[in-house]
Amino acid sequence: MSEATRISYDDVVAWITAFAASVREQKQYLTELDSAIGDADHGINMDRGFQAVLGKLSGMPDRDIGALCKTVGMTLVSTVGGASGPLYGTFFLQVGSTTAGKESLEIGDFAAALEAGIAGIQRLGKAEPGDKTMLDALLPARDALKEAVAGGGSLGEAITRTVAAAEQGMRATTPLVARKGRASYLGDRSAGHQDPGATSSYLLLKAAADAWTAAAGPVS
Numbered sequence: 001m002s003e004a005t006r007i008s009y010d011d012v013v014a015w016i017t018a019f020a021a022s023v024r025e026q027k028q029y030l031t032e033l034d035s036a037i038g039d040a041d042h043g044i045n046m047d048r049g050f051q052a053v054l055g056k057l058s059g060m061p062d063r064d065i066g067a068l069c070k071t072v073g074m075t076l077v078s079t080v081g082g083a084s085g086p087l088y089g090t091f092f093l094q095v096g097s098t099t100a101g102k103e104s105l106e107i108g109d110f111a112a113a114l115e116a117g118i119a120g121i122q123r124l125g126k127a128e129p130g131d132k133t134m135l136d137a138l139l140p141a142r143d144a145l146k147e148a149v150a151g152g153g154s155l156g157e158a159i160t161r162t163v164a165a166a167e168q169g170m171r172a173t174t175p176l177v178a179r180k181g182r183a184s185y186l187g188d189r190s191a192g193h194q195d196p197g198a199t200s201s202y203l204l205l206k207a208a209a210d211a212w213t214a215a216a217g218p219v220s
Contacts, residue, residue: 005155007105009063011212016057016072019207020050026203033196039082042196049080049088066100069093069113084197087121087134094120107155111145118142132176134197141166141205156213163202163209170194170202 023030023046030043053075060068073092076085098113099105105113118138127133144165148158173195 005106007107007110007155007212009065009068009103012065012068012105013057014211015208016050016053016068018211019204020054022203022207022210023047023050023200026199030196030200033194033199036193038196041082042084042200045081045084046088046200049076049085052076052079063103064100065102065105066096066098068096069099070096072096083125084200087125087197090120090124091117107145107158108149111142111149111158114145115142130176132173132195132198134195134201136173136176136195137166137169137198137201137205140169141201159205159209159213163205166202166205170198173198 023043027043027047030046031040032043034040034042053072056071056075057068060071069092073089073094073096075089076092077089079085080088094116095113098116099109102109118135121127121135121138125133125135127135129136129139141162145158145162148161153161171194174193175191176195
């Protein structure tokens with residue numbers, strides 16, 4: 001990171017770039033997860049969207065983090081099929097609204113942006129904790145980040161705790177019976193499979209850790 005306590009515009013670009021690379025690397029895995037309980041296209045769709053996002057990053061006219069995230073959101077809405085485009089698009093649009101006009105963020109700013117993005121997903125998808133969706137990874141991550149910020153933890157500590165909570169939430173989707181989305185059509189047969197949306201949400205936050213906290217050690 002350019003500074004120990006702030007997230008710069010370049011850090012946000014690095015986060016998005018790292019997530020795009022992670023989605024490309026895990027495309028087949030995400031699609032396999034989705035083939036068990038969904039349309040078998042989550043990895044393919046997410047990769048298409050974030051490759052389109054990468055094409056927009058170098059053309060931004062200024063160093064406004066909010067404008068950058070809104071561009072990411074609009075690109076995802078227009079290029080990603082299924083539910084992922086609207087949900088991830090809404091997430092980044094809400095993050096962009098919360099960070100409008102900022103060239104750098106404190107960890108508290110990022111926590112507020114993450115909370116706004118997750119709230120947008122909740123409004124759109126109407127899901128609740130335990131429904132076996134991406135929120136089962138994102139809500140514990142949100143709470144862990146808020147707790148870390150309230151406790152005065154460093155950026156590295158805060159994002160590491162956030163990712164750990166997301167991973168735990170992601171893994172906890174495996175025994176759940178889906179109550180939202182296409183997976184809900186399977187009823188009890190949806191149990192025993194890790195949710196693909198929760199998995200990509202974990203990868204989203206892990207990409208932030210990978211991009212921002214090299215000095216804090218690896219995140220598993």
